[in-house]
Amino acid sequence: MQVQTHVDIQSEWGIVAARQAGRKLAREIGFGSVDQARITTAISELARNIYLYAKKGQIHIEEVIASNNRKGIKVIAVDKGPGIKDIRKVMEDGYTTSGGLGAGLPGVKRLMDEFSIDSEINNGTKITAIKWLR
Amino acid sequence: MQVQTHVDIQSEWGIVAARQAGRKLAREIGFGSVDQARITTAISELARNIYLYAKKGQIHIEEVIASNNRKGIKVIAVDKGPGIKDIRKVMEDGYTTSGGLGAGLPGVKRLMDEFSIDSEINNGTKITAIKWLR
Amino acid sequence: MEETRLSMYQSYKEMLTSYIKSKSEHALYSAQQFSKEMMEKDMSPEEMVSLHLSVFKEIVDELPEEVIASFDLLLEVMIGYGLAHQEHLSLRDRQRQLDSELDVAARMQKSLLPNEQIEVDAVDLGVVSVPAGKMSGDYYHYLSDEHGNIGIAVADVIGKGVPAAMCMSMIKYAMDSLPEQRLQPAALLENLNRVVARNIDSDMFITMVYGTYAPREHLFYYASAGHEPGFFYEAATNTFEDLKTKGLVLGVSPKVHYKEFSINMEPGDFIVLLSDGVTECRIHDHFLERSQISSLIGKYKHLPAQAIAENVFRELEKIQDFELKDDFTLLILRRNV
Amino acid sequence: MEETRLSMYQSYKEMLTSYIKSKSEHALYSAQQFSKEMMEKDMSPEEMVSLHLSVFKEIVDELPEEVIASFDLLLEVMIGYGLAHQEHLSLRDRQRQLDSELDVAARMQKSLLPNEQIEVDAVDLGVVSVPAGKMSGDYYHYLSDEHGNIGIAVADVIGKGVPAAMCMSMIKYAMDSLPEQRLQPAALLENLNRVVARNIDSDMFITMVYGTYAPREHLFYYASAGHEPGFFYEAATNTFEDLKTKGLVLGVSPKVHYKEFSINMEPGDFIVLLSDGVTECRIHDHFLERSQISSLIGKYKHLPAQAIAENVFRELEKIQDFELKDDFTLLILRRNV
Ligand SMILES: [Mn+2]
Ligand SMILES: [Mn+2]
Ligand SMILES: [Mn+2]
Ligand SMILES: [Mn+2]
Numbered sequence: 001m002q003v004q005t006h007v008d009i010q011s012e013w014g015i016v017a018a019r020q021a022g023r024k025l026a027r028e029i030g031f032g033s034v035d036q037a038r039i040t041t042a043i044s045e046l047a048r049n050i051y052l053y054a055k056k057g058q059i060h061i062e063e064v065i066a067s068n069n070r071k072g073i074k075v076i077a078v079d080k081g082p083g084i085k086d087i088r089k090v091m092e093d094g095y096t097t098s099g100g101l102g103a104g105l106p107g108v109k110r111l112m113d114e115f116s117i118d119s120e121i122n123n124g125t126k127i128t129a130i131k132w133l134r
Numbered sequence: 135m136q137v138q139t140h141v142d143i144q145s146e147w148g149i150v151a152a153r154q155a156g157r158k159l160a161r162e163i164g165f166g167s168v169d170q171a172r173i174t175t176a177i178s179e180l181a182r183n184i185y186l187y188a189k190k191g192q193i194h195i196e197e198v199i200a201s202n203n204r205k206g207i208k209v210i211a212v213d214k215g216p217g218i219k220d221i222r223k224v225m226e227d228g229y230t231t232s233g234g235l236g237a238g239l240p241g242v243k244r245l246m247d248e249f250s251i252d253s254e255i256n257n258g259t260k261i262t263a264i265k266w267l268r
Numbered sequence: 269m270e271e272t273r274l275s276m277y278q279s280y281k282e283m284l285t286s287y288i289k290s291k292s293e294h295a296l297y298s299a300q301q302f303s304k305e306m307m308e309k310d311m312s313p314e315e316m317v318s319l320h321l322s323v324f325k326e327i328v329d330e331l332p333e334e335v336i337a338s339f340d341l342l343l344e345v346m347i348g349y350g351l352a353h354q355e356h357l358s359l360r361d362r363q364r365q366l367d368s369e370l371d372v373a374a375r376m377q378k379s380l381l382p383n384e385q386i387e388v389d390a391v392d393l394g395v396v397s398v399p400a401g402k403m404s405g406d407y408y409h410y411l412s413d414e415h416g417n418i419g420i421a422v423a424d425v426i427g428k429g430v431p432a433a434m435c436m437s438m439i440k441y442a443m444d445s446l447p448e449q450r451l452q453p454a455a456l457l458e459n460l461n462r463v464v465a466r467n468i469d470s471d472m473f474i475t476m477v478y479g480t481y482a483p484r485e486h487l488f489y490y491a492s493a494g495h496e497p498g499f500f501y502e503a504a505t506n507t508f509e510d511l512k513t514k515g516l517v518l519g520v521s522p523k524v525h526y527k528e529f530s531i532n533m534e535p536g537d538f539i540v541l542l543s544d545g546v547t548e549c550r551i552h553d554h555f556l557e558r559s560q561i562s563s564l565i566g567k568y569k570h571l572p573a574q575a576i577a578e579n580v581f582r583e584l585e586k587i588q589d590f591e592l593k594d595d596f597t598l599l600i601l602r603r604n605v
Numbered sequence: 606m607e608e609t610r611l612s613m614y615q616s617y618k619e620m621l622t623s624y625i626k627s628k629s630e631h632a633l634y635s636a637q638q639f640s641k642e643m644m645e646k647d648m649s650p651e652e653m654v655s656l657h658l659s660v661f662k663e664i665v666d667e668l669p670e671e672v673i674a675s676f677d678l679l680l681e682v683m684i685g686y687g688l689a690h691q692e693h694l695s696l697r698d699r700q701r702q703l704d705s706e707l708d709v710a711a712r713m714q715k716s717l718l719p720n721e722q723i724e725v726d727a728v729d730l731g732v733v734s735v736p737a738g739k740m741s742g743d744y745y746h747y748l749s750d751e752h753g754n755i756g757i758a759v760a761d762v763i764g765k766g767v768p769a770a771m772c773m774s775m776i777k778y779a780m781d782s783l784p785e786q787r788l789q790p791a792a793l794l795e796n797l798n799r800v801v802a803r804n805i806d807s808d809m810f811i812t813m814v815y816g817t818y819a820p821r822e823h824l825f826y827y828a829s830a831g832h833e834p835g836f837f838y839e840a841a842t843n844t845f846e847d848l849k850t851k852g853l854v855l856g857v858s859p860k861v862h863y864k865e866f867s868i869n870m871e872p873g874d875f876i877v878l879l880s881d882g883v884t885e886c887r888i889h890d891h892f893l894e895r896s897q898i899s900s901l902i903g904k905y906k907h908l909p910a911q912a913i914a915e916n917v918f919r920e921l922e923k924i925q926d927f928e929l930k931d932d933f934t935l936l937i938l939r940r941n942v
Contacts, residue, residue: 012297015297016293016294016297019293019296019297020293023293040296041300044297044300087590088585088590088591091590116589
């Protein structure tokens, strides 16, 4: 039986709730404390992006099991916001340390093992990210 | 009255002795713990360079006072080793994180406030570095 | 700076106090935001560790002496990370400067490419050329003369980035100096080959295809120097055919003879010239087949030439996860009437 | 990786145990070496903090619960530094790739410069040209024809790095296409000016000085397009004189007329052409005077031309703390007999 959690994001409280749900599931799946913190940070950034650019949306978090029985955690961030115009540009390695947008999506990609993005102008964005247990 | 210390470097013990002398003086001058550690690391790298490339040499450490009464610590590393062929190259920003030579001279320059280098092929090298109390 | 430090100290103290008391996720969220702020202010990791210790010392009375000692060691290790961090900051500055330099160079490079529309009603021309990095090792060219004759070309320097871009600009200057051969594909390649062989190291090669369309004869003449074969689309049969190619890449030997081919074009037929960045589009671990490329082009064939090229690029970009492995150039020339 | 982690854990545990017991500098020295090792293995700072905590937990029995809690917060902050560190690693890789690309481009650029000795007994020629970065925006040229006539030039693209280098290569290709003007400094600059004005954005300028020496007449003719004035050294009086210069920089206006000057050279006299990277050599907050440059050249005047140039470069490099602010080019042509 797989655990699934859905968190609505429309305020900073939603961000914190998503973090909490993610950290909890990550711990239950068996991730160590550094990976727990990484997964939580990734969720936090995804939720914050929704909050800042699409105003509202959802974060879905679930356990996944690969064909080789490896366990992992999957995070899906969905919104109906303005969409991303130039995905290539957004995914370009920004300069995290210079701040502004924060870690942003390249940061999320780094923190997780798999990352994919689907976006349509004026029709929202869906980002899926997975981290596998080592 | 200014304090001066000289340490002979010809083994790893010399490196440790130079570090210890530097850390002690840095603390007495009034540097905070982060700066103490930085100064010590700089001394360590200078001493290690002597040990690795010139086999032996000295580290001199002393308190300095600028014309505006600002206090600081001055480190001089002297050896009669092979000298540095291409100073521009050595001082080029290497890639510390890729290791090998370790922090090297660009690292020392970063850790301290002032840095100068004099070197003659087959006639040794003299490096002077100062860090000022903030 | 001192003020910043003080306010940093205050915020971190509040967070740590609150977290020790409540263990709340909210405090951890604040800590993450705090870390961004620290980095924006270029605080290095050893300063962070030292800040942590001083706050901690103040909050907890009588911290065991070994806890404090343990931080000495941690701090010592973090100095190395601090150096790496500072190196990162300067690398970032250097990279930024280089990036803006390359942006200027890329603009210069772009200005070497044709940018006006071709004013010939008999044909419809479209082109998309996107470098994998900032600068391109692909080159394209089109030009019409006073009789409505059209010359088109695509070239690809083997190699990428700045050196390839420098070669590419040489091709442009060399083309400029050969106005007489613009209607003779084979002769043009033969002359270019001489220039390339003279100026470029023997480990640099350039492939190129050059063609001309004569609107009164409805004939497309072309020659190729080892370049990725293009396609000929025949509207009557709705089929794609490879453009025959033979010929040594430019720059290998100073004297090479190129063979010229010709194709009769009916209304609606079109020619596709491309670089291998289009055909050798890698998805995960395999390449797209050439037949997949031609069906992709076929899917948009009802559109104007420029729109075909743009749509094909958009689809291929997406399949590759928005990361081009090679410079991409796709040029389409259709006979209208 | 697991094995590495385990051995890291072991070494750190020994260090921490020893340090807590003895507080010895030796343990701290080991910690510093350890940090290098961690970084060589691309371990990020948050992994370091986490390693510290797990070792610490094992060493100290019954660690106060608030100590452990405090580490949660520190770890959270360090994740941000960890991201920056990973970014650093990839930035470093990108920089390395770019560096090797620029090395190739710099080699290509170098191959555009003359590299054979001039075989004319009547003169002695020396040149040193060092870019501030990898690529140069300075250009120099020398050539002798079958009658022993010599052409020399120094040019400086306003701007540095890759875009400047791309302009520089254009100058070279343009010079190649103007063989007829090699003995006519003013005419050559006029032609070059047309090419530059046609091909380069209006915000890019090039300064240039071109001169020819006719060994039978012992006359040096030259013209300048807004270039930094060179020097004429007269052996008889042992004095340096500025080379007169007038003339608009290349590329401002398509039609410019350049004035030609001439100098009579006696044995031992020499001409110095240079770029402003030589004269605008900055030391701390002031520039060297031109008179300081000429006395520096005078100091080595007894040496062959190449040795003069090299010695001057070495001294100026040292004065500037081995960091060139601008591309440096110094060319010396001396009449021997
Ligand atoms: Mn290429
Ligand atoms: Mn290619
Ligand atoms: Mn310049
Ligand atoms: Mn200059």
